[in-house]
Amino acid sequence: MSARDTHAQASSRPPRRGPMGHGPRAMMPGEKAADFKGTMKKLLAFMGAFKVSLVVLLVFAVASTVFTIVGPKVLSTATTELFEGIAAKVAGTGGIDFGAVGTILATTLALYCISAACSFVQGWQMTHISQKTCYILRQRIAEKIDRLPMGYFERTSTGDVLSRITNDVDTLGQSLNQGVTQLVTSAVTIVGVVAMMLSINAPMTLIVLLIVPVSLVLVRVVVSHSQKHFRAQQKNLGAINGQVEETFSGHAVVHAFGREEQMLEKFRATNEKLYESAWKSQFLSGLMMPAMNLVGNLGYVAVAVSGAALAIQGAITVGDIQAFIQYVKNFTQPITQLAQVSNVLQQMAAAAERVFEFLDADEEDAVPAADAVAPKQACDAASGTSHFGVDAGSSALARSGAESGESPMSVEFDHVRFGYDPDSPVIKDFSAKVAPGQTVALVGPTGAGKTTMVKLLMRFYDVDGGAIRIGGRDIRDMSRDEVRAQFAMVLQDTWLFKGTIRENIRYGRLDATDAEVEAAAKAAFADHFISTLPGGYDMEINEDASNISQGQRQLLTIARAVLADRRMLILDEATSSVDTRTEERIQMAMDNLMRGRTSFVIAHRLSTIRNADLILVLNHGDIVEQGTHAQLLELGGAYAELYNSQFADAEATDCAER
Known part of the structure; x- marks a missing residue:
């Protein structure tokens, strides 16, 4: 619609948000989907096209994690062999069996190499799935744009539409790449590590498991405080992007009216809000790792003390203590990763919700008649x-x-x-x-x-x-x-x-x-x-x-x-x-x-x-006059008034000059 109709009809149209209302929106960590379960169901249904690739991904992800988990247990036998060999040599009853140690180290190296190979295949598959997902979604969005009614674009800002095909799809792809792999490997790691620790020593395993509730409490506290700042950061980011877009597109007008300082002041205010929300969200989010490291170190101390007591009693070998300490580290790390994955999954769901919302928007009706021409x-x-x-x-x-x-x-x-x-x-x-071949003019x-x-x-x-x-x-x-x-x-x-x-x-x-x-x-x-x-x-x-x-x-x-x-x-x-x-x-x-x-x-x-063969004079949506140019001038009504207001003075001046 032209600008002249837009202003007059604004009161009768749905409210339209400009770039200041939306701006390009990049999904930020902490933003939640309104319907998490429904969105995830849609995403899983969409991912059904990659069933084979997903199965391959899961198999290799599990294999990579299992081989990594088994490694410390095998390596612990080398530690035990060295310790016992040194002790025997000191006692004069024997020495170190370097052949056995070499075999153990070769086995450990093979396990880690196989794990790395499986991890490579897993990463390759996940990258393929995530990027193919982005490719298909962008393709569908581009096709969807052509099927949407004109009213959709008059109700939705350009920045918001662009954000769905760029920021949201990219966010979905990145979150999918990080989240799925991390979720599988972390879950398998936790289960596998607990199983390995139980096989070494049950009482020490129970001590380590006490870390879990402490970790969960810390995660909950940090996340609850950081969420609101992430949401504020998202809102302020959209506002500042809208201001940049608006100022850039209208920079000639800004300079013409000398409003540079006012626009800069407006930008500074929004930028200050973005800074405040961004540093708070990032600072609180950054507390996660130090807090989890503290809990992990407490676990190390508990394992070291209890392990030493058990070793003195001969209930556990030195190699098993070394393996157990390594498993404690492997146990706390996936807990931290799962906490981060929850944010990534929320972020992925929020982005997916906006993408699917666009794809599910009402379209222009399809061909209604059987004889419609292509x-x-x-x-x-x-x-x-x-x-x-x-x-x-x-x-x-x-x-x-x-x-x-x-x-x-x-x-x-x-x-x-x-x-x-x-x-x-x-x-x-x-x-x-309108008869065939007529030229009809609409004025008003x-x-x-x-x-x-x-x-x-x-x-x-x-x-x-x-x-x-x-x-x-x-x-x-x-x-x-x-x-x-x-x-x-x-x-x-x-x-x-x-x-x-x-x-x-x-x-x-x-x-x-x-x-x-x-x-x-x-x-x-x-x-x-x-x-x-x-x-x-x-x-x-x-x-x-x-x-x-x-x-x-x-x-x-x-x-x-x-x-x-x-x-x-x-x-x-x-x-x-x-x-x-x-x-x-x-x-x-x-x-x-x-x-x-x-x-x-x-x-x-x-x-x-x-x-023109026919001139239709419109006012408030109705035809108030119609006829040819000469007929309407002779009528002396609305058209004659419009015409004379434009040309009476010009014609008088022209006649005077002639």
Whole structure:
């Protein structure tokens, strides 16, 4: 919708949050999903496509952990062998059996090498799964965007949509990579270590198990205090990203009004809040490891004291004490990792929830009719057997739609009623019949509903009441692609993508030749300025098209519409950004372009619609006057008032000069 309709209808539309409301959101540790269980079920169902890879991952993760756990027990026999050999040598009853020690060390080395190999396979599988998941989700999001209704993007900020396809998908992939592997290895490690410690000495194992409740209490305290700061950090991060995005996109306005200091002060305030929440969350989160190390060291002391007492009694060997101490370390570490994994899983669920929320959003309805035409067929039907008659060697339009043998389409608006909020209609009772090949102009004050009517015609929205018919068919009985394939469109707000001028014009018809592209540019009077640019048609337009003027952008979008060669046209203030002389030249091209085609023209500059076959004057969503330019001037009503307000003074000055 154009800016003029947007402001007038804001009260009747759902609230729209701008970049300051959302901003790019990167999921941060500590942010929780609203429906953790439901999201995890969806994620597990999605991961079902990787069943084989997941089984391989689990097998190798368990194998790697088991071989790592067995290692200290085997190594402890070497310690015992050395201790007993030294003791025997001192007593003069024997010596160290280096052969046995060598065999034990070789066995230990083999175990750790096998563990490392299994860990490599596990890491490779997990990386494959996580990155493939990101790939598929990005692909589905990109496809989903094309199926979402226009209203979704008017309710949701651009930054929020971009965040789902970038930050949230990346967060999901990273959390999946870290969380799943860590969860499996930590769980297996805890079970395996406890089993190995019990096999060595049960009383010492019970002493170590007393560490668990202490660890859990510490983890709970730290997490409960850090969560709120992580959430505040996330909120402040979104706000600061929104400010940066807003300031960067409007930096010219900021400089023009001298508001640099105010914007910096606003940034400093938000940055201060982000700093406060970030250092508190990171500091509290960083306390986890020192706290767990303290508990682990207490465990070491308890094991050392109890182990020494048992060794004196001959109930345990020195090698077993060494192995047990190593197992104590291996026991506290996975507990810490599981505490961290809980945060990672929450983070993963929060990111997955936002991704699935986007993928589950309501879509535009699918093809409703069995005889609906496929997009390519519809486009071909709209263009005839040959595309718009732009001869490769000509500098203007070679032939019009009528000359190419196409049938112009009739359009009927039958008591159309529509509102962005159903309780606050914008279009109340709009009825009009447009004959095939007619040029219809929609005029009226700001917020009258002109652009809204065009959006309904293109099925960006469906009517709440009444019907719109093209060629006698209700457009709701046609697929949206079929409806839109009938139209070429030139909007007031130009859109060009990063690429060459040639590629931007060819967007109207992707199979057009270079000669057809250049002929379309000539027809739109864009060829002259293109030839003066460095690189000509191969000049690269930058990301926001700021390296060409607004008027030049408008000419390129007109050339794109010329090349598209559709049987109906929509021109929304198509000449609003060009000078008067260029406007006259473009109007000549438009007259040729519209000949033999049903055309809808929205204009505030009424000089562009004098030759329209039918002028509809709208106000508050209803037609208040209709007729030709001459008829409406003679009527002396709303149209005459609009026209005279624009041209009376200019015409008086022109007559005086003549």
